[in-house]
Amino acid sequence: MKTIKQLIISGLIILVPMIYGVSVYSELPTKMATHFGIDNTPNGFMSRSFFIFGLPLLMLLVQILCTYTMVYAAKNKPASRFQEVVAWVIPVFTVILYPATILYNLGNEIDFWRLTVTIVSLVFIITGNYLPTFNGERKQDKRWRGAQFPVGRVLFYGGILLLISIFFNPILSVVLIAAIIIGIFAVMLIAKPHK
Numbered sequence: 008m009k010t011i012k013q014l015i016i017s018g019l020i021i022l023v024p025m026i027y028g029v030s031v032y033s034e035l036p037t038k039m040a041t042h043f044g045i046d047n048t049p050n051g052f053m054s055r056s057f058f059i060f061g062l063p064l065l066m067l068l069v070q071i072l073c074t075y076t077m078v079y080a081a082k083n084k085p086a087s088r089f090q091e092v093v094a095w096v097i098p099v100f101t102v103i104l105y106p107a108t109i110l111y112n113l114g115n116e117i118d119f120w121r122l123t124v125t126i127v128s129l130v131f132i133i134t135g136n137y138l139p140t141f142n143g144e145r146k147q148d149k150r151w152r153g154a155q156f157p158v159g160r161v162l163f164y165g166g167i168l169l170l171i172s173i174f175f176n177p178i179l180s181v182v183l184i185a186a187i188i189i190g191i192f193a194v195m196l197i198a199k200p201h202k
Contacts, residue, residue, distance in 0.1 A: 013094055014074050020098040021066050024105045028059040031109060035059075039112045043119040045177040058108070063101065070097045092137045096130055121173045124180045128170035131187065135162030154195050161190040 032055070039058050042051025053062070074094060103126060111117040138159035165187035172180040 010074060013091075014071065017070055017074075017094060017098045018067050021070060021101045022063050024102055025059065025063050027106055028063075028109055031113060032059055035109065035112050039108070041108055045120050045181065047117075047119055063105065066097055066101045070094075073097065092133050099130075100126060120177050120180070124169060124173050124177075127184070128166045128173075131162045131166030131169060133166075135159045135164070135166060138162065157194045158191050161187060161194055165190065 035055050037055050038052050039055050040049030040051070041053040041058060042049065044050050077094065103122070107117050107119070107122060111119070136159065139156045165183065169180060169183045169187070172183050
């Protein structure tokens with residue numbers, strides 16, 4: 008029941024920004040900039056109607072699939088704090104980036120690189136903090152259990168460094184993201200099995 012309530016609330020959070028999109032629909036260009044390079048230059052476009060209506064519905068579908076996957080992974084056990092945190096990633100991304108993209112297409116300046124890196128860093132920090140509490144299907148995998156805590160630390164401290172990187176050249180953020188990903192794989196490979 009708690010999962011259904013959480014899905015309804017997170018689904019509404021994903022869909023509510025559509026009200027803003029509909030209210031400014033006629034003012035938006037028919038082809039909207041929706042993806043940006045590290046220099047904030049648009050390099051991906053989408054039709055206005057798909058962005059305003061289709062994208063939130065697609066995000067809602069992804070949210071439903073992610074929620075179902077987490078419920079399946081928990082095998083009827085109460086969701087861990089990690090799973091509860093992960094359940095809010097898509098709604099947070101949507102509620103921040105959807106209106107920001109609309110504002111940009113209405114002629115406002117938005118620093119998408121810093122905005123996106125800030126959100127990703129916070130997701131890394133929060134995920135890294137709660138990852139050791141995850142008790143899903145892989146509980147029997149001793150190597151995974153041994154890697155959970157170190158992977159959480161890589162995400163947590165990497166996220167802090169990534170957040171600091173927004174004050175420097177964007178290339179530093181790219182290098183840090185690559186280092187975090189490599190760090191996670193390295194920890195997974197060398198982690199000692201959990202006893």
